[in-house]
Amino acid sequence: MTKKIKKSVVFFEAEGGTDKGDDGHRRDTMPMVNAVKAQGWNAEVLFYRNDKKDEIIEYAKENFDAYISRINPGNIPGGEAGYFDMLRSLSDAGLVGMPHPDVMTGYGAKDALTKLTDTDIVPVDTYAYYSLEELRKKFSISLSRGERVLKQNRGSTGEGIWRVVLADERNFEKGDKLPADTKIKCTEAVDNHVEMHELGDFIEFCNQYLVGENGMLVDMPFMPRIKEGEIRILLVGDMPIFVVHKKPAEAEDAFSATLFSGAKYRYDKPEEWAELVDLFLSTLPEITNKLGGYDLPLIWTADFMLDDDEDGGDKYVLGEMNCSCVGFTSHLDQGIQEIVADKIITTIGE
Ligand SMILES: Nc1ncnc2c1ncn2[C@@H]1O[C@H](COP(=O)(O)OP(=O)(O)OP(=O)(O)O)[C@@H](O)[C@H]1O
Numbered sequence: 001m002t003k004k005i006k007k008s009v010v011f012f013e014a015e016g017g018t019d020k021g022d023d024g025h026r027r028d029t030m031p032m033v034n035a036v037k038a039q040g041w042n043a044e045v046l047f048y049r050n051d052k053k054d055e056i057i058e059y060a061k062e063n064f065d066a067y068i069s070r071i072n073p074g075n076i077p078g079g080e081a082g083y084f085d086m087l088r089s090l091s092d093a094g095l096v097g098m099p100h101p102d103v104m105t106g107y108g109a110k111d112a113l114t115k116l117t118d119t120d121i122v123p124v125d126t127y128a129y130y131s132l133e134e135l136r137k138k139f140s141i142s143l144s145r146g147e148r149v150l151k152q153n154r155g156s157t158g159e160g161i162w163r164v165v166l167a168d169e170r171n172f173e174k175g176d177k178l179p180a181d182t183k184i185k186c187t188e189a190v191d192n193h194v195e196m197h198e199l200g201d202f203i204e205f206c207n208q209y210l211v212g213e214n215g216m217l218v219d220m221p222f223m224p225r226i227k228e229g230e231i232r233i234l235l236v237g238d239m240p241i242f243v244v245h246k247k248p249a250e251a252e253d254a255f256s257a258t259l260f261s262g263a264k265y266r267y268d269k270p271e272e273w274a275e276l277v278d279l280f281l282s283t284l285p286e287i288t289n290k291l292g293g294y295d296l297p298l299i300w301t302a303d304f305m306l307d308d309d310e311d312g313g314d315k316y317v318l319g320e321m322n323c324s325c326v327g328f329t330s331h332l333d334q335g336i337q338e339i340v341a342d343k344i345i346t347t348i349g350e
């Protein structure tokens, strides 16, 4: 069977989950589908199921020129591996992947930061650990140098994201390996709750973040100016669409920019953050190159925190990027679905 002349796009979703509207779709999915159709193309949604994978692959190969993935990594039926296999076979069969699974892991995994430490937007002392042994050895030293944030890879909304600071009466030399009985104060971003621990126990507790599929921890310096807010740029390809300013709750230990933890969100235009947006756009070629040279994701975000530069001015530090299932439900009335549809069509080509 030959492909239809008119080009066709399939959107993959998963059934269920809290991100769905009354029609069973993510709230921004049908607006995108309709915007693609409005340009005379065909667009369809398929619900991914692990047990229907082979059928979906056959159907999609025959009928579509590209896929758009709209499944939250934490919500993939049957796990990430099967879904990524499917996307990979479709890309191999010639469908344009938005995004390709390697882009999802390249940009979206927390250790992307460690590939960018020689750019201006990631602190040089940002590390990734993949084993308990590495965590024991290296975190005990990095923490001696100052307050840190440990981030698990699989989390979202601040779960397993820990701010860690020394709370010991002893004075340790910077750069020394801290002993296992060092007292530490740990605050989790999910709700800013505080726990006091001994370093050795906390490290063993963190093993849960290292084991299993995509287990890893990123260790980066704590940015005290997070109190002033996290600044999220949402982009369609290389086009900044809007900026979200997320200000953590006022409580003393609060550092989390998640809604659940009480942060306040404000939506700004990219022009209001011109300095940051220009810096990020000018760093994009370097970022793309360091993350594997793939096309930029279709809809994605980059989150920044403020820091001081040597001359007392502002500096921007990248905290994470997300590209697996970024939504824009808050901006449906602003026609972002049309911008996305244009981007899909120009990427695939008429
Ligand atoms: N280096 C840092 N210094 C200060 N605060 C930080 C740092 N890294 C992260 N945070 C805070 O912790 C929050 C959660 O971290 P991060 O966004 O990396 O994790 P996440 O759980 O994957 O979140 P998301 O749901 O946004 O993907 C951030 O929104 C920010 O407020």
Ligand SMILES: [Mg+2]
Pocket (backbone or CB within 6 Å): 303, 320
């Ligand atoms: Mg975040």
